[in-house]
Amino acid sequence: MSRQGFPRSLRLLNAGDFRYVFAQADLKVHAKGMLALARFNSCGHTRIGLVAGKKNVKLAVQRNRFKRLARESFRLRQQQLPTLDIVLLARRGVDDLDNATLQRQLHGMWKRLQRDARRFDTASAPTGTKRDA
Template sequence: MPKVASVSAPDRTSGVRSRFPRQLRLLNAGDYKHVFDHAPFKVHGKGMLVLARPNALGHPRIGLIFSKKNVRRAVDRNRLKRLVRESIRLQQHRLPPVDIVLLARRGVHELDNASVARQLNGMWRRLEKSARQTRHDTSST
């Protein structure tokens, strides 16, 4: 029996993953230190803390700190980091140009993926609002 050719085109997007671009990451210890030393924006969420400071790059950058002390299992640390990276990748155009350090706190690993996504979206909104308010306050004086 002869083989029948496929009528539909092959799906080339099924194996393609969106990457987290290098330009959206804090890359060295100096970048982290700068945020820790001069962070005018602090946003608290359940199990997470965001520290941020304005940058001159025109886009946000993020650094993640998930210590073994606060998130014991590697599988949980990796899951949470994936969720944060995906969230920032999707929200990058909404966020102000800031350098962000996101710190995990105890108990964050107990949240399910949907709860983490909701927490992050709320934190990004509050960060955006704080940065907008600060820009508005400095431009009006």
């Protein structure tokens, strides 16, 4: 069995990393019970940060389930995503979704992020304002 991990290099780890995305998100993608904010980075790979607040998802078991499924979905698809810092926020109603629906929603979000990042890339390439560090 191969070892499949989720190394620290693929995660947003500190408040500064999250602040970087919240300050000026280049991309926003909505799905039922979730919101993804993304900003281009210069570290050479995609990173993700997860936010599942008690206000939106009451039970710890549901917050942990959301984060576990989101990490696994991201890990499987992160090679296809452009170099982004992504903050995935759990919204009200995410705890009502079953695992299969949540996985479909996440898969759709990654596809939309990929498509929107391509559009953003081509739209801002002539001006040179695509990526600011």
